[in-house]
Amino acid sequence: xxxxxxxxxxxxxxxxxxxxxxxxxxxxxxxxxxxxxxxxxxxxxxxxxxxxxxxxxxxxxxxxxxxxxxxxxxxxxxxxxxxxxxx
Amino acid sequence: xxxxxxxxxxxxxxxxxxxxxxxxxxxxxxxxxxxxxxxxxxxxxxxxxxxxxxxxxxxxxxxxxxxxxxxxxxxxxxxxxxxxxxxxxxxxxxxxxxxxxxxxxxxxxxxxxxxxxxxxxxxxxxxxxxxxxxxxxxxxxxxxxxxxxxxxxxxxxxxxxxxxxxxxxxxxxxxxxxxxxxxxxxxxxxxxxxxxxxxxxxxxxxxxxxxxxxxxxxxxxxxxxxxxxxxxxxxxxxxxxxxxxxxxxxxxxxxxxxxxxxxxxxxxxxxxxxxxxxxxxxxxxxxxxxxxxxxxxxxxxxxxxxxxxxxxxxxxxxxxxxxxxxxxxxxxxxxxxxxxxxxxxxxxxxxxxxxxxxxxxxxxxxxxxxxxxxxxxxxxxxxxxxxxxxxxxxxxxxxxxxxxxxxxxxxxxxxxxxxxxxxxxxxxxxxxxxxxxxxxxxxxxxxxxxxxxxxxxxxxxxxxxxxxxxxxxxxxxxxxxxxxxxxxxxxxxxxxxxxxxxxxxxxxxxxxxxxxxxxxxxxxxxxxxxxxxxxxxxxxxxxxxxxxxxxxxxxxxxxxxxxxxxxxxxxxxxxxxxxxxxxxxxxxxxxxxxxxxxxxxxxxxxxxxxxxxxxxxxxxxxxxxxxxxxxxxxxxxxxxxxxxxxxxxxxxxxxxxxxxxxxxxxxxxxxxxxxxxxxxxxxxxxxxxx
Numbered sequence: 001x002x003x004x005x006x007x008x009x010x011x012x013x014x015x016x017x018x019x020x021x022x023x024x025x026x027x028x029x030x031x032x033x034x035x036x037x038x039x040x041x042x043x044x045x046x047x048x049x050x051x052x053x054x055x056x057x058x059x060x061x062x063x064x065x066x067x068x069x070x071x072x073x074x075x076x077x078x079x080x081x082x083x084x085x086x087x
Numbered sequence: 088x089x090x091x092x093x094x095x096x097x098x099x100x101x102x103x104x105x106x107x108x109x110x111x112x113x114x115x116x117x118x119x120x121x122x123x124x125x126x127x128x129x130x131x132x133x134x135x136x137x138x139x140x141x142x143x144x145x146x147x148x149x150x151x152x153x154x155x156x157x158x159x160x161x162x163x164x165x166x167x168x169x170x171x172x173x174x175x176x177x178x179x180x181x182x183x184x185x186x187x188x189x190x191x192x193x194x195x196x197x198x199x200x201x202x203x204x205x206x207x208x209x210x211x212x213x214x215x216x217x218x219x220x221x222x223x224x225x226x227x228x229x230x231x232x233x234x235x236x237x238x239x240x241x242x243x244x245x246x247x248x249x250x251x252x253x254x255x256x257x258x259x260x261x262x263x264x265x266x267x268x269x270x271x272x273x274x275x276x277x278x279x280x281x282x283x284x285x286x287x288x289x290x291x292x293x294x295x296x297x298x299x300x301x302x303x304x305x306x307x308x309x310x311x312x313x314x315x316x317x318x319x320x321x322x323x324x325x326x327x328x329x330x331x332x333x334x335x336x337x338x339x340x341x342x343x344x345x346x347x348x349x350x351x352x353x354x355x356x357x358x359x360x361x362x363x364x365x366x367x368x369x370x371x372x373x374x375x376x377x378x379x380x381x382x383x384x385x386x387x388x389x390x391x392x393x394x395x396x397x398x399x400x401x402x403x404x405x406x407x408x409x410x411x412x413x414x415x416x417x418x419x420x421x422x423x424x425x426x427x428x429x430x431x432x433x434x435x436x437x438x439x440x441x442x443x444x445x446x447x448x449x450x451x452x453x454x455x456x457x458x459x460x461x462x463x464x465x466x467x468x469x470x471x472x473x474x475x476x477x478x479x480x481x482x483x484x485x486x487x488x489x490x491x492x493x494x495x496x497x498x499x500x501x502x503x504x505x506x507x508x509x510x511x512x513x514x515x516x517x518x519x520x521x522x523x524x525x526x527x528x529x530x531x532x533x534x535x536x537x538x539x540x541x542x543x544x545x546x547x548x549x550x551x552x553x554x555x556x557x558x559x560x561x562x563x564x565x566x567x568x569x570x571x572x573x574x575x576x577x578x579x580x581x582x583x584x585x586x587x588x589x590x591x592x593x594x595x596x597x598x599x600x601x602x603x604x605x606x607x608x609x610x611x612x613x614x615x616x617x618x619x620x621x622x623x624x625x626x627x628x629x630x631x632x633x634x635x636x637x638x639x640x641x642x643x644x645x646x647x648x649x650x651x652x653x654x655x656x657x658x659x660x661x662x663x664x665x666x667x668x669x670x671x672x673x674x675x676x677x678x679x680x681x682x683x684x685x686x687x688x689x690x691x692x693x694x695x696x697x698x699x700x701x702x703x704x705x706x707x708x709x710x711x712x713x714x715x716x717x718x719x720x721x722x723x724x725x726x727x728x729x730x731x732x733x734x735x736x737x738x739x740x741x742x743x744x745x746x747x748x749x750x751x752x753x754x755x756x757x758x759x760x761x762x763x764x765x766x767x768x769x770x771x772x773x774x775x776x777x
Contacts, residue, residue: 017621025614032611039296040254041246050237055303059604 031062088252089698089727090135091192091199097174097185099130100757100767106131107771108751110194111698111727115750118729119737121774122755127767128731132262132702133172138187138204139248140255141219141241147255149264149702166214169206175764183208191252191697194725200225200232202248223247253695256291260689264702264731268686272678276658279682283689284630284656293619297612304608307601319591326581326588333577340570343563350560357553364546375539379532386525393518403507411504418497420484425494427483431476438472626692627652633688634681640719642680643711650684679707683716698727705736714744721745734775742774 022029038054089111095101108118122128129149136144142165173185186205192198200223207218221244223232234243249255259267260283271279285291403411442465446456456464479485492500595602635649638660651659659667660681683704690699699720705713717737721728730737730745737745754773758766 017625018618021614021618021621025610027607027611027614032614035296035300035611036292037250039292039299040250042242042295051299052303052306055299055608056307056604059303059607060600062607063600063603065600065603 028062031058034058088191088193088696090189090729092188092190092201093131093134094186094188094190095131095134096187097177097182098134098187099172099174100127100765101130101769102174102176102766104767104769106753106769108727108729110192111725111750113724115748116723116725116727117721117745117748118727118751118753119742119745119749119774120729120731120753120755121734121737122731122767123757124733126757126765127755128702128733129264130172130767131731132264132700134187135189135262135700136258137172138189138202139252140258141204141221141245143245143255144258147258147262149267166216169214170208170212173206173208173212175760176766178208178210178212183210183212197227198225199227199229200251201229202244253697254289257689257693257695260686260693261695261697262700263686263704265704265706268679268682268704269707271685272682276681277656279685280630280652280658281656283685284627290619293615297615300608300612304605304612307605307608319588319595322584322588322591326584329577329581329584333574333581336570336574336577340567340574343567343570347560347563347567350556350563354553354556354560357549357556361546361549361553364549375532375536379529379536382525382529382532386522386529389518389522389525393522396515396518400507400510403504404510408508411507415501415504417484417488418492418501420482421487421489421492422494422497423480424483424485424487427476427479434472434476438468441472442468624654627654627656629692630685630688633691634684637684637687637719638680641683641712641715642677643715650681680712680716683720687719696726698729699723700729700731702731703733703736704730705732705741710740713741717741717744721748738775 018032019029022032035055035058038051038058042051090108091110092108093104093106095104097103106120109115111117120128120131133144133148136147140147145165145168148168169185177183177185184205184207186203188201188203190199190201192200203220203222203224205220207215207220209215219241221241223244224230225232232244232247234240253261445464445468446452446461489497631650631652634652635647638647638650639645646662647660648663649661651661653659661667701720704720705716708716721730732738752772752774754770754775756768756770758768760766
């Protein structure tokens, strides 16, 4: 499972909520993840050049105007650590 | 992920130092670094933060917000901080740079990433902005991280670290010193929780995304040609309304207009039928009735007059003229007698005055009359006066035969008798003739009415129907005229609005992809709002649960059964009896336990698995709390915990408490160089006790 990088949306229940809301809105979960990834990739950046072009690409793909993958996933060794289960 | 190596060069009092930490084991996961106060513990923590976040770390540095640092010693800016951080001997040896290198490794697969950051200075020790270098190496061979084309190196690295190691907003919950905990503890509980939760839940990122999507939507909306959605929708609604109205009106007109002709036809038929039925005049019956009524009223009047004639005047007429004349004369004579008597009575007063005048007038009678003479004179005068009125006139009646009558009655009777005398026989004949004619006329009319009555019911029905048809025709005619007017107006309006709508729709169609994306962006903003709204309380529950666990483990007073946080982030410390214990005064140590519980909860909930670095965290805690906090924070099997301690902090029983978990120990030794300057050296496998 790809992670959004947002704890709010990565928790088991939280993610289910995201999926439910996406289903209701007819929007792919991947689109939300891609958009959040774009934001995370811009954390700490003074300039936000290019961010709207990237958002546009994701929305274009979601709208079905483009078949190109919008945000190539960056995998790294630090990608995902499972959360500790709640006590 | 754990810190494998920290390398410092010209960093604060460290001219050159390397700290190598072993991979944390399930039982041995704690690294203990000892140093006296002011000998470089916090410099280590700062080195980690500066290496990871560069200038972004400036808000995270404990020294910059410490209450224990005087303003003249407190760095005022990133440049100021770095210039103070450059090792004092560096420039003397011609080394105008400082660097920190941090190597992190994955506990599971051993993958390594090294972050190297170097700052450059002038010969005078001024920070050269723009020459800061960051490099990230990956893998066992230390391959430089590939930077996509057109990406800014520094920004790319910052993003990489935030995503893959730890976002700067979460750093204070993993890398902290005692003062930070103390400051956090001094805040309202809800404030503490808010700061922590919003950071870990990544609300900042979600809000940034929503903000960017809004900007995107605004920009693309304005770039999409044509009018706004609202206006277009309004136009669509207007045209739609006109079309619906037109269609309905035309349908109604098509239904109503043909009804007029049959109604008019039927109405004309009825008029003709009614004329025929009523003798060519629909009003005959009514007129007959009116005439009949008039004649009947006149007949009644004449009959009354005849009755009066027959009952009154006729009897007087029948007594004959001579008797009426005789009675008239008699009444006249009695009237004259009446008047004679009145005149005579009125003259009696004059007699008395005459007698008095004779007897007492001047000149006086000489000799005066005696009594007897005077009486005789009165008698004579009386007789003489009487003689003046007698005999009575011949026209006067000798007596009254009708004394019950007064002057007026006599006059009235005489007039009546005269009227009877004047009553002509022709008048009575004329009256009888008139009555006869009227009776005849009445009978004729009654006969005609009777004959008309047979067709009356039918005529009434026809009249009713005609009235109904007339009303209906009027109603339909009015509605038809209204409809025709509305249709004409709507056709004009439609001819004006429809082309405008088509034009806008065409433009919208052409800019559809843009608008579709804008709509998507707006939908996603809404979706994120709803998801955050739903997910927030659930995450708050998880935090509260972890905080309860941590608080119970670390607080030596066991009054608090659990920590509850509601949707508005109001915190309750619930006691055994379910009471909120916040009202009880808590010690500074207990407040710190709450803050540490929050830190622990956040570290447990977030997905980032990074080591915990605690710089002198136990300073304000009593013995029992120190033991419990040490026990709780170091009990993280397989996860690295680095404790930076002064000699009096982790020692004796506290050291014994964690001794079994120690994977490495270091002692930082400080050599005074004079003028308050010094040089730090790191001695591995060594601590104060050694």
